[in-house]
Amino acid sequence: MYRILDRDSVPEYLMSLPNVVDVLGTTSNLVIDEIGDGNLNFVYRVTNGDEPGRSVILKQAVPYLRLAGEDWPLSRDRMTFEIRALQLYNELVPEFVPTIFHADEEMSALVMQNLSDHIILRLGMIDGVTYPKVATDIGVFMAETLFRTSAWGMDSEDRRQLMDRFTLNSELCKLTEDFIFTFPYMTHESNYESPETEAWADANLRNNAAYKLDVLRFKDLFVAKTDALLHADLHSGSLMVNQDETFVIDMEFAYFGPFGFDVGKIISNFILCCTAHHHLPGGAEYREWLLDQIVVIWDTFSARFRELWDQQGESAMLTAGLLSAEEDAQLKDAFMAQLLQESAGFAACSMARRTLGIAGVADIRDIEDPVVRSNLEIANLELSMLVMANRTNLSSIGDLLTLVRDFYSQRSLDS
């Protein structure tokens, strides 16, 4: 029966799970740290006090939005979808996701590998740390998970069976629909309070019909395109990294959506951080590293995606004997070009939402000087509008980078 766990009840719960005892050992000396910095759930790191090398992560969903408190009910079902996604990712890309020790749909709880040598990528990036593998790892992760859960990489019926396991992740889809694709573009009580930025948005963004209609086009894709199983919250806070490894966490938003949403979201986080490093101490060199990573992410992603496609036999979308080799190459070129533009559009939405909406990025929000902060926020909004307006002219990832670099050089944000 479901009950909310706390420091007092965590030990008994964990010690009742044989697979977890195998990892933690039997002990009455468990050290329990509540480490959840997320908005939705409780997350505990539990360590054997006698053998600190033995530890696990326990994540439990509560029946409300943790960020907002018990007044904002939110079904615990989200943990069911996180469990399903994490189990699938453990089959598809085990090297990039935590090992599961125990998955408990009834308790809406998940016990998994403690990534003790890794930190949240966002925090590392705010500190100006470079990670040599993160961009390629992200590219591979996205290519493997997106291609292999899509109609290009799956049989038609198998795909519908898989899709059926995620259709009802409705509440978290609704959060995205509201907080990424709706509220930031209008006056809404949930938006971030930053008077100058708000005033700029009212005067320049919220009255830009073309931009808002584009945002709605991408909302429609988010709502109604079911290309593949997305992580659907793939930002730099959902990645745990060190110099050697990259882990993807927090897949409670997982659902079938458009390819470009995962790709665009992660790209936008590198741009947002790049803007922040016009103030943060990383400076020009780190900004270049950040922008270079966008190229590496895309190049790795698109190369691996095409590789998987080349290796794929028949699938829902692929039929031997339908296309000549030349037509096949043409299809792939057109597909990847279209996906790049779609990713750029989603990146634009993500940049606006992270600036105007309730959930900002620490990269910017933690800057104390309101003048500096607002200046960077407005730059991010300008970038969002620039990328959105020019997305259909992008024929390579280089074009996107040129757009961003030219903007920064003309805008002279250096403080």
Next chain:
Amino acid sequence: MYRILDRDSVPEYLMSLPNVVDVLGTTSNLVIDEIGDGNLNFVYRVTNGDEPGRSVILKQAVPYLRLAGEDWPLSRDRMTFEIRALQLYNELVPEFVPTIFHADEEMSALVMQNLSDHIILRLGMIDGVTYPKVATDIGVFMAETLFRTSAWGMDSEDRRQLMDRFTLNSELCKLTEDFIFTFPYMTHESNYESPETEAWADANLRNNAAYKLDVLRFKDLFVAKTDALLHADLHSGSLMVNQDETFVIDMEFAYFGPFGFDVGKIISNFILCCTAHHHLPGGAEYREWLLDQIVVIWDTFSARFRELWDQQGESAMLTAGLLSAEEDAQLKDAFMAQLLQESAGFAACSMARRTLGIAGVADIRDIEDPVVRSNLEIANLELSMLVMANRTNLSSIGDLLTLVRDFYSQRSLDS
């Protein structure tokens, strides 16, 4: 427990259903006609021999594709989806669908209103009969069912709940993927044997990269866009009509797909019939009537769709306070323009499939003279390619009609 019904067992089955007895009366004199001309199921018209005004239709799915026989297994689940769709349509548009007397998922059987005064639209159209209401009725039916099951007309969570009831109509989706979007465009044993037409297609259509890649774009939309609950087999054989009424039947293909698929499919059936009437006795006048109906269908559909949109309060896609009145009008214009182009693309696929694929239209296939028939088939393929290539230039339904009319006048098909 499921068992396949036959003439001998139908009476006992029906007489065990109180709601059906209310309609038929209690009698041992039931007249049973097997009237299924479809490819999938058995359909019986059952009449009380003593009171011929009392009758019902009994439709049962068997665990194989009826057209192909027991060697082609096909799950009876399709009846579950037909029942669900028909029940929903009875709520949304009761005036356009048969009344349900009994729905039996276990028996994969449906007992419904006998439309004794109506004939299949396709047969009437082959005979050159005009129906004053059919085009407006089709337009209203599509607008009501498509808008009101979409993210524009539904709340986000309700929509996902509804979508969840249709996700697993996998086998019938797969039939469409194969037979509409794949096999006709390649050499495939299932294709129709019409040597001259095949030769033309090999030389002109199956080697046209741009066209085939467009077809694949529409296949991708069919597979992965979930705009609304579609009928998904809305051709002139799925409509029963007379001078006063229009009924939509055979919704076993129902699933969440792209708006334009229903719209394009029905439009294509009027074009195919128009081509046929260059040989059939309807002549120029009837051909004009057929083409005019396409305009009426579209105009009625788009006007009603916009009307429903205007009346809609908030929904997954609509948020009060987001758009100005001007932006809202702009969005609707762009949406309808895009939907017209999408519908044209799906119409193009449907025309090719009905010509080259296993399931033709009687309008053409029943023409005995192979030279005449092949001439018309090739014309339909040319039209398919013409519409596909020009779809993104269409800014009104008039543009589509001009394209078709110009083709006919230059091609001089009159025999």
